[in-house]
Every structure is written in C-alpha cells, then in structure tokens.
Amino acid sequence: MGKAMMQDKLFSPPATSDRKAALAHVLRQRILTMELAPGAVLDEIALSEEFGLSRPPVRELMRQMAAEGYIELEANRAARVTSMSYQSLRNFFLAAPLVYVATTKIAALNASPDEIQGLKLIQNRFRLAVEQCDIDSRVYYNDQFHLEIGKMAHNPYLMPSLNRLLIDHARLAKTFYQPNNSHMQADLESAVQQHEEIIAAIERHDADAAVEIVRAHLELSRRNMAMYVAPEGLEVPADI
Structure with missing residues (x-):
C-alpha cells in the first residue's frame, strides 16, 4: 500500500452518513496528530458549519470528548484541547x-x-x-x-x-x-x-x-x- 493510499485510509471519515460521527473522527485525529495543539480553542460555530451540524450535537460531542480526556470544558469558557505540561x-x-x-x-x-x-x-x-x-x-x-x-x-x-x-x-x-x-x-x-x-x-x-x-x-x-x-x-x- 502506497503512502497516499494509506493516508486516505487513515484520515478519511467513517463510512457513514452520520456527520456527528465524522466530526468525532476528525477531531480525535486532529488532536492526536497535534494539528490542534494542546490548549487550542475549539470553535463550535466553525465546526458546526464545517460538518453541517447544528450547535446542540456539537456541544453534546464536546461533552463526550471531555469525558474521554480529549477536551477541557470550563464554565463560561470555550472548549479547549486538553493541555499538556x-x-x-x-x-x-x-x-x-x-x-x-x-x-x-x-x-x-x-x-x-x-x-x-x-x-x-x-x-x-x-x-x-x-x-x-x-x-x-x-x-x-x-x-x-x-x-x-x-x-x-x-x-x-x-x-x-x-x-x-x-x-x-x-x-x-x-x-x-x-x-x-x-x-x-x-x-x-x-x-x-x-x-x-x-x-x-x-x-x-x-x-x-x-x-x-x-x-x-x-x-x-x-x-x-x-x-x-x-x-x-x-x-x-x-x-x-
């Protein structure tokens, strides 16, 4: 398998029409590969528009990913990628x-x-x-x-x-x-x-x-x- 083919297989979204699942897949990928740096602010509006979702399912996903350790949520602050030190x-x-x-x-x-x-x-x-x-x-x-x-x-x-x-x-x-x-x-x-x-x-x-x-x-x-x-x-x- 060539590099380009492997990259396609690695980074393509799940084989599903579920846009929330696709967002979850891409967010995890971006965090693990440091495309989204530790502490980076996650723009709910931009993500909603990118994946054709309303804000409630995006917020629900943020809560799920916070429980998994990918994201930090604090009252009255935007969601952020979990920090590192x-x-x-x-x-x-x-x-x-x-x-x-x-x-x-x-x-x-x-x-x-x-x-x-x-x-x-x-x-x-x-x-x-x-x-x-x-x-x-x-x-x-x-x-x-x-x-x-x-x-x-x-x-x-x-x-x-x-x-x-x-x-x-x-x-x-x-x-x-x-x-x-x-x-x-x-x-x-x-x-x-x-x-x-x-x-x-x-x-x-x-x-x-x-x-x-x-x-x-x-x-x-x-x-x-x-x-x-x-x-x-x-x-x-x-x-x-």
Whole structure:
C-alpha cells in the first residue's frame, strides 16, 4: 500500500452518513496528530458549519470528548484541547507501565486468532509508516496498536485508563519522538521490532514475555522523550 493510499485510509471519515460521527473522527485525529495543539480553542460555530451540524450535537460531542480526556470544558469558557505540561509527561511515565503492562499481560492470556490477525494488520501499517518517515501515520498506528491490545484484554476496568493514556502518548510522540539522527532512527526500528515481539508473545500466550517486551518498549520511548525535556530541568522517572 502506497503512502497516499494509506493516508486516505487513515484520515478519511467513517463510512457513514452520520456527520456527528465524522466530526468525532476528525477531531480525535486532529488532536492526536497535534494539528490542534494542546490548549487550542475549539470553535463550535466553525465546526458546526464545517460538518453541517447544528450547535446542540456539537456541544453534546464536546461533552463526550471531555469525558474521554480529549477536551477541557470550563464554565463560561470555550472548549479547549486538553493541555499538556511537564507534569503531564511525568504523570504519563508514572502511569504508563501500570496500564500497558496490565493490558498486554491480559491480552496475552485472552487474545483470539482473529484478534491477533487484526493486530498484525495494524503493525504492518505502523511498519510502513516508519519506513516512509510518515510521522502522522506512525503516531496514529502506534496508538492503534496499543489500543487494539487493550481491546484484546477484554477488561472494561482498564479501557478508560488506557484510552486517556493513549491521547497523551500520541501527542508526546508527535512532539518529542521525531528522529533527527541515526540513533533515533535506530530506536524507531527497534520499536518496530518490539511490536513484532509483543505480537509473537501474545500469539503463543506467553504473558511473562509480553510484559518484559512492553517494559523495554516503554523505556525506549522514555529515553527518547527525556532527551528533549532533561535540559529544561525535568527529571523523567526512570523506574519503568
């Protein structure tokens, strides 16, 4: 699949006439890829006009996306994209090991053959995005990879935490994890390989191996993001 075709598949709205669903799809995409920056004001009128909706369904969607963690709503203020800060980064690295380890471990115990095939398809697209240096698609398919593992765990208690975590994972990756030297490119290739190893561990239902690989995978992200924030004085937690 060529880059243009993959982009069409990635960024086209849902195959539905439901304009509210299309708006939800596009807003999530714009937030995850940082087209809408953290803290950006969301113009209800402009969105209503863009998607041919009245304002009540747009406001309803805003409330839904606020509950999911994409948007911040405050009384007497316009809706804004959820903000990010150094505290966000610290909170992410404190919570990520707990959530990713739990979902990956349970997925390794529960995953069906069909679910594993779906995960492999996402991984193929992630690999292609890395090979083509397509940052937005790489961020998106990495998000989808870990989301799919969460779904494979079939645990409703973990999914809200995973969904919230993935919002900032995508945005942090877009902000900090962009290869600009051979070392970082090598790390991206390692991330691709770690995804493959996670799939293999899940496929053979080896929960312990899957957990060890996902821990190493998180350390790879932590190290690359820390390269950017450490000069600013933030100590990124290392005990992941």
